[in-house]
Amino acid sequence: MHPRPDRELAVAYLDGTVAPGPLSDEAARLRDEGHGRTVTYSRKVFIPLTTLCRDTCTYCTFAKPPGAGGMYLEPDEVLAVASAGDAHRCTEALFTLGDRPEARWRQAREFLSEHGHSTTIGYVEEMSQLVNTETGLFPHANPGVMTTDEMTALRPSNVSMGMMLENISARLMEPGMPHHNCPDKDPAVRMDAIEAAGRLRIPFTTGILVGLGETNEEIVDSILAIGEAHARHGHIQEFIVQNFRAKADTRMRGHAEPIPAWFARVVAVARWLLGAEMNVQVPPNLTERFETYLSAGINDWGGVSPLTIDWVNPEAPWPHLDELTARTRAEGFDLLPRLPVYPEFIDRSWIDPGLIDKVESAIDDRGFAVAPQMEGTS
Numbered sequence: 001m002h003p004r005p006d007r008e009l010a011v012a013y014l015d016g017t018v019a020p021g022p023l024s025d026e027a028a029r030l031r032d033e034g035h036g037r038t039v040t041y042s043r044k045v046f047i048p049l050t051t052l053c054r055d056t057c058t059y060c061t062f063a064k065p066p067g068a069g070g071m072y073l074e075p076d077e078v079l080a081v082a083s084a085g086d087a088h089r090c091t092e093a094l095f096t097l098g099d100r101p102e103a104r105w106r107q108a109r110e111f112l113s114e115h116g117h118s119t120t121i122g123y124v125e126e127m128s129q130l131v132n133t134e135t136g137l138f139p140h141a142n143p144g145v146m147t148t149d150e151m152t153a154l155r156p157s158n159v160s161m162g163m164m165l166e167n168i169s170a171r172l173m174e175p176g177m178p179h180h181n182c183p184d185k186d187p188a189v190r191m192d193a194i195e196a197a198g199r200l201r202i203p204f205t206t207g208i209l210v211g212l213g214e215t216n217e218e219i220v221d222s223i224l225a226i227g228e229a230h231a232r233h234g235h236i237q238e239f240i241v242q243n244f245r246a247k248a249d250t251r252m253r254g255h256a257e258p259i260p261a262w263f264a265r266v267v268a269v270a271r272w273l274l275g276a277e278m279n280v281q282v283p284p285n286l287t288e289r290f291e292t293y294l295s296a297g298i299n300d301w302g303g304v305s306p307l308t309i310d311w312v313n314p315e316a317p318w319p320h321l322d323e324l325t326a327r328t329r330a331e332g333f334d335l336l337p338r339l340p341v342y343p344e345f346i347d348r349s350w351i352d353p354g355l356i357d358k359v360e361s362a363i364d365d366r367g368f369a370v371a372p373q374m375e376g377t378s
């Protein structure tokens with residue numbers, strides 16, 4: 001019998017002072033207990049509503065200043081991407097964007113004013129309403145830190161929302177560290193937003209970014225903090241374990257990336273600490289090691305797009321869905337499409353009443369997305 005979740009043992013697994021075999025076995029057992037042999041993914045389009053951002057994370061290539069490509073998408077551009085996704089039988093419109101650029105950039109304030117808004121999140125609200133009304137897609141807003149009022153305003157058009165915690169350690173904001181001068185990466189601010197989402201009963205996506213220079217204790221404490229918020233509210237619909245990738249044109253280009261065998265231990269520790277029921281995800285475009293992470297206890301591959309690039313990791317193409325399906329099946333799993341809200345959150349207590357009919361018309365009797373024809377669609 002494997003020991004119950006324990007902080008010190010979790011750190012020891014990551015330190016390598018305890019052999020990882022029992023951890024890996026326990027993580028796979030817990031995944032099978034909670035999810036059987038079903039692995040999911042969300043068929044999505046990526047809508048980078050603005051690449052302007054007030055923060056300067058030292059690993060980021062998504063954010064750009066106004067003179068170097070930082071911009072907003074116009075409503076017709078948003079609708080064009082979403083409509084193309086509709087035509088490719090996508091179900092998720094992922095709105096990912098820079099954090100509160102109007103606090104830093106005059107050009108952001110001007111764009112928003114010309115479009116009748118004073119905040120970027122106000123514009124997200126209008127665009128997610130547009131996509132929700134005009135297409136069959138379900139918006140999932142990932143606009144950085146949100147206030148309670150902002151999440152309340154987004155709820156009628158978003159079946160779920162998300163924001164990575166990344167790490168619970170304020171040490172990463174010190175001079176020389178990746179989140180220095182990034183007010184939106186303050187872990188206390190991010191945990192407040194995660195708590196607020198729970199109070200509002202919003203199915204919420206979060207997770208950790210691994211390899212930023214954090215300690216193993218800080219990784220474990222980050223997982224535990226999210227687990228505690230979930231214990232209070234029950235709202236964490238998925239936990240993403242994302243590996244840092246060193247991008248050529250960033251200040252962290254020479255920083256070591258996590259070694260896959262060790263990163264798999266982080267995945268297994270997350271499954272062990274968060275339990276059988278949690279949906280644990282590794283983004284498949286940031287690794288070649290699909291089989292390794294299935295063995296480490298994941299049950300979800302996250303959003304995969306047949307159409308748009310990963311704007312946050314543009315160097316990393318999505319795997320072809322046929323390949324993802326074949327390799328997942330070869331490990332003994334079914335790969336099923338889901339909406340950007342997981343089946344266990346599909347009821348009127350979690351989803352805005354104005355969205356529930358649309359959701360129910362898009363799922364099968366188990367709550368998964370009505371499967372697209374796979375052949376020739378990816």
Ligand code: SF4
Nearest residue numbers: 053055056057060063
């Ligand atoms: S990682 Fe996010 S918050 Fe940081 S600079 Fe990039 S877009 Fe902004």
